[in-house]
Amino acid sequence: MPYHEFDCSTCIPERKKHAVIKGPGENLTDALPAGYLSTIPGTISERGCAYCGAKHVIGTPMKDVIHLSHGPIGCTYDTWQTKRYLSDNDNFQLKYTFATDMKEKHIVFGAGNLLKKNIIEAFQAFPNIKRMSIYQTCASALIGDDINAVAEEVMEELPGVDIFVCNSPGFRGPSQSGGHHTICIVWFNDKVGTVEPEITSDYVINYVGEYNIQGDQEVMQDYFRRMGIQVLSTFTGNGSYDELRSMHRAHLNVLECARSSEYLCNELRVKYGIPRLDIDGFGFEPLSDSLRKIGLFFGIQDRAEQIIEEETARWKPELDWYKERLTGKKVCLWPGGSKLWHWAHVIHAEMGVEVVSVYTKFGHQGDMEKGIARAEEGALAIDDPNELESLEAMYKLKPDCIFTGKRPGEFAKKVCVPYLNAHGYHNGPWKGFEGWVRFARDIYNAIYSPVHQLAMVDISQDQVPMEGGFVTRRMLSDTRLSEEVAQSPELREYTGKYDVMPALRSKTKEDYPYLNPEQQTELV
Numbered sequence: 061m062p063y064h065e066f067d068c069s070t071c072i073p074e075r076k077k078h079a080v081i082k083g084p085g086e087n088l089t090d091a092l093p094a095g096y097l098s099t100i101p102g103t104i105s106e107r108g109c110a111y112c113g114a115k116h117v118i119g120t121p122m123k124d125v126i127h128l129s130h131g132p133i134g135c136t137y138d139t140w141q142t143k144r145y146l147s148d149n150d151n152f153q154l155k156y157t158f159a160t161d162m163k164e165k166h167i168v169f170g171a172g173n174l175l176k177k178n179i180i181e182a183f184q185a186f187p188n189i190k191r192m193s194i195y196q197t198c199a200s201a202l203i204g205d206d207i208n209a210v211a212e213e214v215m216e217e218l219p220g221v222d223i224f225v226c227n228s229p230g231f232r233g234p235s236q237s238g239g240h241h242t243i244c245i246v247w248f249n250d251k252v253g254t255v256e257p258e259i260t261s262d263y264v265i266n267y268v269g270e271y272n273i274q275g276d277q278e279v280m281q282d283y284f285r286r287m288g289i290q291v292l293s294t295f296t297g298n299g300s301y302d303e304l305r306s307m308h309r310a311h312l313n314v315l316e317c318a319r320s321s322e323y324l325c326n327e328l329r330v331k332y333g334i335p336r337l338d339i340d341g342f343g344f345e346p347l348s349d350s351l352r353k354i355g356l357f358f359g360i361q362d363r364a365e366q367i368i369e370e371e372t373a374r375w376k377p378e379l380d381w382y383k384e385r386l387t388g389k390k391v392c393l394w395p396g397g398s399k400l401w402h403w404a405h406v407i408h409a410e411m412g413v414e415v416v417s418v419y420t421k422f423g424h425q426g427d428m429e430k431g432i433a434r435a436e437e438g439a440l441a442i443d444d445p446n447e448l449e450s451l452e453a454m455y456k457l458k459p460d461c462i463f464t465g466k467r468p469g470e471f472a473k474k475v476c477v478p479y480l481n482a483h484g485y486h487n488g489p490w491k492g493f494e495g496w497v498r499f500a501r502d503i504y505n506a507i508y509s510p511v512h513q514l515a516m517v518d519i520s521q522d523q524v525p526m527e528g529g530f531v532t533r534r535m536l537s538d539t540r541l542s543e544e545v546a547q548s549p550e551l552r553e554y555t556g557k558y559d560v561m562p563a564l565r566s567k568t569k570e571d572y573p574y575l576n577p578e579q580q581t582e583l584v
């Protein structure tokens with residue numbers, strides 16, 4: 061059994077089953093690390109809680125909604141503006157955060173009245189917003205506040221408002237993944253089927269498990285519209301509350317992040333018979349295959365092929381420019397859940413980097429199985445690592461870059477390892493053909509930033525060697541290339557705009573020749 065024991069965790073022997081090294085020809089059924097279990101006492105996890113998974117990951121990207129936490133203000137802090145899920149309504153859901161701010165006296169005497177007062181106050185402060193999601197926390201769950209009853213009462217008193225209640229306290233399940241599951245099921249049970257949509261196309265999809273990080277949803281929606289597809293709803297990035305109530309009328313569920321929201325697709329399949337198609341918007345090949353599959357489902361494959369051909373011709377020379385300079389670089393792929401397997405193979409195939417470690421904080425064993433299968437031989441796979449284990453792995457593996465969240469990312473910087481924010485991105489969107497080039501550019505910028513040379517300088521010395529002079533990224537990256545490759549006229553650096561969203565949002569009906577006239581009204 062190729063389990064890996066960290067030196068720093070010998071005092072916690074149970075941790076040994078949570079890390080493996082992928083050996084040659086490994087039988088993965090013997091080698092899978094234990095996963096999605098309660099964190100072992102004595103180890104400090106970097107996981108989020110089930111409230112965070114429900115509110116922060118899934119709920120809050122809904123755009124036309126007041127998102128209210130019912131609990132102490134501390135619960136809300138970590139969910140405040142930490143993820144860049146944009147929306148085309150001026151980022152309402154990113155600008156404001158709402159909490160009832162429970163105190164000790166509410167724990168003793170109950171916080172139902174406080175909740176009602178807060179709901180009404182929030183609706184009065186934002187009279188144009190008529191929808192609300194309320195999220196339970198540990199404190200409000202433990203004292204037994206009946207949030208659903210309060211919400212019902214307010215809906216009777218304020219005609220026109222609609223409130224969704226998600227009872228997913230932090231202690232529900234071992235990690236944020238429990239919250240993903242809960243909110244999917246509660247949304248399905250309570251809200252799906254309560255609004256009848258206008259169907260304007262023969263090709264209608266729900267786009268599920270997509271959170272519009274720095275515009276990902278809008279990039280993918282553009283491709284769908286170019287194919288003449290009506291995107292009935294997006295769960296939940298840039299998604300509208302009422303559109304998500306009408307998910308039952310789609311012809312197909314197109315699922316991106318299976319880890320967080322396959323539950324919803326499965327329910328829609330069972331009750332409404334809507335098929336599920338898993339896709340992948342990251343990487344030229346996976347994205348091309350995804351568009352083809354959707355085209356094949358609706359019998360409009362030619363439209364998908366047209367997009368693939370145009371986009372590949374436009375962006376492939378730029379991707380290859382970065383591939384030449386990134387080939388052989390070692391990266392640790394340490395995201396939360398599904399990006400583990402969305403990225404593991406394709407960053408190697410299309411950017412040339414080697415994945416020397418994969419880890420997941422809240423992924424299940426199935427995620428790890430797919431991630432390990434797609435990583436390099438010898439890769440170190442870790443489930444729910446603590447900070448010391450991550451540090452030990454970095455010292456041992458000496459990666460050129462790690463892709464992870466901002467908490468482990470900050471300590472990586474302290475040991476002079478560049479990191480990219482795998483959750484909120486650096487200069488996204490990273491989905492789509494252009495987005496994939498932007499990701500490659502971010503990796504290139506991280507690895508070759510001259511700041512790393514400066515970071516290595518020991519400023520405690522009186523004399524610092526200066527003879528190296530100033531170097532640029534290009535000087536660092538091109539030294540190992542042949543003259544022919546370095547000066548290739550076919551390859552070029554990224555030539556897109558700094559911010560791609562204005563151009564996407566200003567597209568007109570001429571850009572979407574396959575959309576029906578009724579669908580034109582969908583355009584923002």
Ligand code: SF4
Pocket residue numbers: 109110111112131134135196197198199229230231
């Ligand atoms: S674990 Fe409980 S108390 Fe802590 S942030 Fe989550 S909901 Fe709040």
